Amino acid sequence: MSFQVFDSLSKEKRVFQPLEPGVVRMYNCGPTVYGRAHIGNLRTFLFADVLRRWLECRGLRVVQVMNITDVGHLLDDADEGEDKIEAQARREQRDPWEISRGFTELFLRDMRALGCKEPAVRPKASEHVPEMLAIIEGLLAKGFAYQVGGDVYYEVAKFPRYGRLSGNTVAELEAGARIDVREEKRHPADFALWKSDPKHLMKWTSRFGPDGFPGWHIECSAMARKHLGDQLDIHTGGEDNVFPHHECEIAQSEAFTEKPFANYWMHAKFLQVDGGKMSKRLGNVWNLDDVEARGYTPRQLRFALIRGHYRGPLNFTWGILEEAKSALAKLDDLVSDVQAAVRGERVAPDPRTGAEALAGARPRFEQGLDDDLNVPQALAALFELRSAFLEGGVGRATAQEALDFLRRADASLGVLQLTEATLDARMQQLIAARAEARARKDWPASDRIRDEIAALGVVLQDTPQGVVWRKKA
RNA sequence: GGCGGCAUAGCCAAGUGGCCCAAGGCGACGGAUUGCAAAUCCGUUAUUCCUCGGUUCGAAUCCGAGUGCCGCCUCCA
Numbered sequence: 238m239s240f241q242v243f244d245s246l247s248k249e250k251r252v253f254q255p256l257e258p259g260v261v262r263m264y265n266c267g268p269t270v271y272g273r274a275h276i277g278n279l280r281t282f283l284f285a286d287v288l289r290r291w292l293e294c295r296g297l298r299v300v301q302v303m304n305i306t307d308v309g310h311l312l313d314d315a316d317e318g319e320d321k322i323e324a325q326a327r328r329e330q331r332d333p334w335e336i337s338r339g340f341t342e343l344f345l346r347d348m349r350a351l352g353c354k355e356p357a358v359r360p361k362a363s364e365h366v367p368e369m370l371a372i373i374e375g376l377l378a379k380g381f382a383y384q385v386g387g388d389v390y391y392e393v394a395k396f397p398r399y400g401r402l403s404g405n406t407v408a409e410l411e412a413g414a415r416i417d418v419r420e421e422k423r424h425p426a427d428f429a430l431w432k433s434d435p436k437h438l439m440k441w442t443s444r445f446g447p448d449g450f451p452g453w454h455i456e457c458s459a460m461a462r463k464h465l466g467d468q469l470d471i472h473t474g475g476e477d478n479v480f481p482h483h484e485c486e487i488a489q490s491e492a493f494t495e496k497p498f499a500n501y502w503m504h505a506k507f508l509q510v511d512g513g514k515m516s517k518r519l520g521n522v523w524n525l526d527d528v529e530a531r532g533y534t535p536r537q538l539r540f541a542l543i544r545g546h547y548r549g550p551l552n553f554t555w556g557i558l559e560e561a562k563s564a565l566a567k568l569d570d571l572v573s574d575v576q577a578a579v580r581g582e583r584v585a586p587d588p589r590t591g592a593e594a595l596a597g598a599r600p601r602f603e604q605g606l607d608d609d610l611n612v613p614q615a616l617a618a619l620f621e622l623r624s625a626f627l628e629g630g631v632g633r634a635t636a637q638e639a640l641d642f643l644r645r646a647d648a649s650l651g652v653l654q655l656t657e658a659t660l661d662a663r664m665q666q667l668i669a670a671r672a673e674a675r676a677r678k679d680w681p682a683s684d685r686i687r688d689e690i691a692a693l694g695v696v697l698q699d700t701p702q703g704v705v706w707r708k709k710a
Numbered sequence: 711g712g713c714g715g716c717a718u719a720g721c722c723a724a725g726u727g728g729c730c731c732a733a734g735g736c737g738a739c740g741g742a743u744u745g746c747a748a749a750u751c752c753g754u755u756a757u758u759c760c761u762c763g764g765u766u767c768g769a770a771u772c773c774g775a776g777u778g779c780c781g782c783c784u785c786c787a
Contacts, residue, residue, distance in 0.1 A: 275787090477781075478787070479781095508787080514780085549723085618734085619734090627750095700743085705749095
């Protein structure tokens with residue numbers, strides 16, 4: 238079976254085939270660091286992380302590039318010109334560079350907390366201005382761009398494929414006619430490659446003047462090209478990036494290099510909160526701190542956000558997080574039961590017991606992820622394995638193989654807890670003390686100790702085979 | 711107004727022409743286990759896939775119409 242991905246450009250599932258055998262060049266549209274990443278942002282980046290992990294599990298070397306947009310993301314794409322980071326800086330009365338540095342730090346911390354693997358490169362827009370200017374010059378030379386005073390615009394009419402990704406062709410944009418006409422532009426859909434404005438704080442000198450700064454779309458074209466070359470295998474982003482951002486990137490990059498830009502475009506569906514768009518007004522723009530303040534761990538959030546298919550809508554509520562927490566605890570139990578069986582605890586007499594269930598779960602898991610990252614399918618395989626082991630038991634040899642499988646499952650999903658839990662001396666003492674109390678049938682004392690143990694995060698179960706303990710996340 | 715997506719049990723969520731009287735999860739209910747248990751286990755929980763037509767030997771899956779919801783076109787992953 239081969240890995241299939243849904244390509245939003247061709248709008249069909251296609252077998253994934255890297256341009257260079259064995260290597261995947263992947264560009265993930267990263268955050269604009271003018272604010273704290275919220276759970277909607279996080280969903281998109283978690284999708285990119287799972288994608289990267291699965292490609293690696295399939296034996297491919299992934300060169301993952303995720304940018305940080307720290308300059309150039311205009312508030313208004315129709316170009317009136319305030320930069321989002323500068324706007325935030327003005328609100329906070331702080332230096333824009335300080336704003337972007339601060340939120341970049343927070344973003345990286347969130348990514349680490351959520352178990353996202355570190356990309357090979359995290360380029361910053363502000364450090365790629367010369368590369369952007371090089372593309373702009375090239376586009377001017379080829380006649381795809383034109384200069385008006387200190388501004389440079391891309392002329393969409395010159396690029397016939399404009400609109401292929403989003404369906405917003407030049408003709409349809411005219412029909413829609415919601416773009417403000419700016420006198421100096423030749424067509425309302427033309428977008429800025431470079432702007433000049435003396436009031437700007439983050440600005441660069443170029444032949445277009447001393448007060449220049451880049452347009453929003455050019456940075457990704459420039460960074461992708463610098464770090465991955467003219468052609469990428471995969472380009473990802475949130476669905477809101479389809480238009481205008483990615484449409485414009487294609488126009489810039491392909492006009493400049495005369496080669497197809499990305500072979501596969503993958504877009505994660507928007508996250509909703511309480512059935513609608515999250516909004517500052519409703520106060521439901523949650524971030525990782527809010528989630529933790531409610532008593533949930535980053536790992537639980539990760540599970541909740543990757544549990545559904547990335548192309549399906551996800552309606553976030555505190556309820557689904559609670560649900561995710563319960564479900565994840567069951568998977569944790571599966572892991573610790575298998576680990577115990579590997580140690581020879583609570584194993585079935587026949588070492589091969591459970592082998593059939595494992596033989597069924599493994600391909601189901603793989604086929605799920607191979608089918609455009611069908612995480613729900615892959616997870617179902619894990620839950621089925623759990624039921625089968627509980628019902629029929631697991632032998633020691635099978636347990637060892639199952640543990641290898643779970644390691645692979647975790648390598649791709651990043652949500653399991655595979656480090657073996659151990660009990661410290663104090664905990665062992667408490668458990669022994671409780672056993673003693675139980676032997677004396679001193680139930681009040683036994684229950685008191687059990688509560689104490691529970692408060693320390695360990696749950697005890699009395700089974701016919703003795704006491705089983707589990708750490709609860 | 712233009713472009714696009716989605717509608718499956720109480721809830722979340724796979725499946726996209728026969729393996730489906732529809733996976734998996736959460737919850738609920740019943741039972742088991744237990745000194746007790748909020749812990750654990752077992753069982754039950756959609757003859758049906760938004761509605762109405764159509765295509766087909768056969769449709770949740772294809773086509774048409776309708777309804778509802780969502781996204782983009784303006785900030786946003």
